[in-house]
Amino acid sequence: MDDAQQPGPPPRVDVDHDDPEGFTVVVGGVPSSYVHLGDPTRLEFEYVRWTGRVLDLLAEPGEPLHTLHVGGAGCTLPRYVAATRPRSRQVVLEPDAAVIDLVRERFGYSRRSGFRLRQADGLEGLAAFEAGAFDVVVRDAFAGDTTPAHLTTSGFVQAVARVLTPHGTYVANVADRAGMELVRREVATVQPLLRHVLLIGETQHLRGRRYGNVLLVASRHRLPVAGLERVLASDPVATRVVDPARTRALAAGASAIT
Numbered sequence: 001m002d003d004a005q006q007p008g009p010p011p012r013v014d015v016d017h018d019d020p021e022g023f024t025v026v027v028g029g030v031p032s033s034y035v036h037l038g039d040p041t042r043l044e045f046e047y048v049r050w051t052g053r054v055l056d057l058l059a060e061p062g063e064p065l066h067t068l069h070v071g072g073a074g075c076t077l078p079r080y081v082a083a084t085r086p087r088s089r090q091v092v093l094e095p096d097a098a099v100i101d102l103v104r105e106r107f108g109y110s111r112r113s114g115f116r117l118r119q120a121d122g123l124e125g126l127a128a129f130e131a132g133a134f135d136v137v138v139r140d141a142f143a144g145d146t147t148p149a150h151l152t153t154s155g156f157v158q159a160v161a162r163v164l165t166p167h168g169t170y171v172a173n174v175a176d177r178a179g180m181e182l183v184r185r186e187v188a189t190v191q192p193l194l195r196h197v198l199l200i201g202e203t204q205h206l207r208g209r210r211y212g213n214v215l216l217v218a219s220r221h222r223l224p225v226a227g228l229e230r231v232l233a234s235d236p237v238a239t240r241v242v243d244p245a246r247t248r249a250l251a252a253g254a255s256a257i258t
Contacts, residue, residue: 123150139173152182169223197218
């Protein structure tokens with residue numbers, strides 16, 4: 001979530017009535033995270049599961065991945081990284097103090113959780129870190145059902161590229177409508193700095209037919225396309241990986257977001 005959002009209902013945690021250890025964090029009236037206290041590797045939301053599969057392939061199993069999360073909510077992915085790569089240094093930038101207070105109170109998050117929660121806007125928060133500080137930057141920040149505009153611009157991507165290691169990876173959750181205009185523009189914005197870009201999404205959405213979430217994955221170096229196709233073939237929803245060549249073609253003619 002981002003502090004540019006308009007005032008709305010306070011964040012809350014809803015219990016999963018089918019599983020007393022499962023909780024949905026609702027921010028701005030929108031379900032934002034699913035947290036399972038007994039199993040931090042359980043990833044319910046599709047795009048979160050896809051992100052987990054990307055992270056699985058970026059280093060050998062168990063090796064640390066120093067990760068910066070722009071957008072926190074229930075901290076599902078930080079918990080996943082802490083469980084699967086326990087020596088990883090992680091920072092979560094979450095601008096909404098009410099969200100931070102809520103998840104600390106309900107889930108007991110602390111420095112022992114494997115990540116640090118920092119109250120900060122994503123763009124401003126990036127400026128606090130040294131160049132090359134992180135292996136991965138994950139952007140999953142929303143005001144309602146829309147990513148705040150300043151977290152989609154070329155300036156934001158420049159800030160992300162600065163804090164990534166030379167082999168680092170940027171992962172962004174893009175919610176877009178039929179036609180995928182925003183996805184195309186985000187690809188055009190990212191490519192000048194992180195030239196290898198692929199997309200992951202549900203087949204029907206990638207065909208431009210309806211609203212949905214698309215994962216944008218970008219790096220200065222080649223991405224594990226074949227590995228992602230293999231692990232996502234068994235995903236519960238029909239999921240497609242758009243390789244970098246086809247992603248470039250998809251974004252042809254789109255204007256960067258400045």
